[in-house]
Amino acid sequence: MILQMRYETLNLKLETNVVKIMRKITFFLVLLVFCCSSLAFGKVYIDIDSPAFQKFTAAIPDFKNIGSNKDTENLSVRFSDSLTEMLKITGFFRMIDKNAFLEDQSKAGITAGSIDFHDWSSIGAEFLVKGGFQCNGKDLTAEFRLFDVVEGNLLTARKYWGTREEIKVMVLKFTSEILLALTGERGVFETKIAFIGKKGKMSDIYVIDFDGSRLVRVTRNRSITLLPHWSQDGKKLSFTSYMRGNPDLYFIDISKRKIKRISNFKGLNLSGPWSPDGSKILLTLSKDGNEEIYVMDLKERKLRRLTYDPAIDVSPTWSPDGKKIAFVSSRSGSPQVFIMNSDGSNVRRLTYEGRYNTSPCWSPDGKRIAYEGMTNGHFQIFSIDEGGGNFLQLTFEKGGCEYPSWSPDGRYLAFSLRKNGKIRICIINSNGLNLRTLHEETGMDAICPSWSPRFNFY
């Protein structure tokens, strides 16, 4: 904790933005119970990536006002509702409806000693979140506790100081703690998804938070814009745009909105992913007469050609260790996914199922490659081991599912879903369950999602 305080102090010296300083001062976190249970740090409750995974059943009663000031903004319900919503979004929780609760909330407290866990186990809850808050003018203090109902013990607890506007930040932070306690990983709340919003002939890059909030339009190119890819530090996006006539490759600095042209050879200059160490990008160029995959060293702007085949070679993706590249080639007659070493050697075919497989994306743990493939006339998302085993169909939609992109923890895939004449961005768990729509907009098709690395938003 002391470390964190020091870190905040350091930040203060560097920050120039007064608002940011205020926010950093007023918002920090204290570990309520330092080592409340060995369970919280050691045991991972269940393998949530398993296709046989059963959702955690959890209950969240309204938070208690433990201060002396009146709860004029219905914070009590807002805390419990938004925490419930966040846990639902993770796809790992089944939330029990408040109407089914048996506990007399006027009598029960928010600590283990003041809870009758039988009230919760009898309605099927495995986990219980209780919380309390106090408000004083603009300031808001809240504490959160996660209990194992069956064992009757506390798993993790946190107290947050902040302002009333930061209620959502507190909820997101504690959701991350819950995920860490139950799954061994914090989840991806502090990530964003970039995508292409297409209105008629114009398309631009948009960015949205993992929970579907805070939509921001990043480019205004008044042209066709395609294929966004995040830099490793999350500060830039590469993309291809026709803004100067030819499909050229650009970078945009997201906070400054500054656009720089990186590659403008005759023909295609298609944006590809950044290397895991951030020093290189993959791209597709047709300058030599047909589409080939290249790697560009960003410091020296030097190009190296990786593929040599008269067929179409596109859509490269790095393995997380940067040693291999999966890509699409039509060299066997129809588009299929291939794998090669990062120097272009040792090319081998990965997909054999179906006659149209494209858009590979390598999972962050390196084990799986997701792609889109055509089956029964519809495009669906699949995943497969690097060795070609454990072929798995993840979507079964009637329209078309395209452009899979892994979350940085490898637990979710974002993709675009065409259905009822409209294209939207959806998210599924990596086992194919829990499909939810992330963004859908009237008059705009949302395609080509790209999941960001982890940020420190809050």
Added chain:
Amino acid sequence: MKRNIKIIGMLILVLSFSFIFMSGCAKEQVVKDEKLVTEEGKAAVTATGEKEALLKEEEEAKTALKERELVMQEAAAFEAIRFDFDKYDLSPEAREILGEHADWLLKHTEFEVIIEGHCDERGSGEYNLALGERRAEAARDYLVTLGVDNGRLTTISYGEELPLDPSHNEDAWAKNRRDHFVVVTEKK
């Protein structure tokens, strides 16, 4: 596409202006000649002959303009060629259309062509950009074998980004898998 229509439109405008200008000059000439005739008391026969010649010239210019307009219309109406799903090889129908385009281009050597390759919305956008490029190049290569100078032909792929018909069905997809030809009098 719009820009190219504009280019053609402007050309027509310029041509019509120059025509008006030319005929204006001619009329002035006639008046001067008449003055000359009365002053010097010579027979008006020459003047009448010249008048006829000028009228004929005027008529010819009109015909030339009409012909020019026709050529422009032909240029603007270059028929697109269609492709099968995930294919860029030319069908017999496509070859026939390209044959007509080649004949026209060999006759009207002042024109150049931008060949746009397009795809339907299915499949990855990235792969479709490559496929669109192949479709444009297939048409270019065939036109070259038919004798059209390579330097007059430019290719660009728009992948699945600019559908002719934005609907999501087989009919629309068939229309959208195409090469579109933009005929211009000078390279952009």
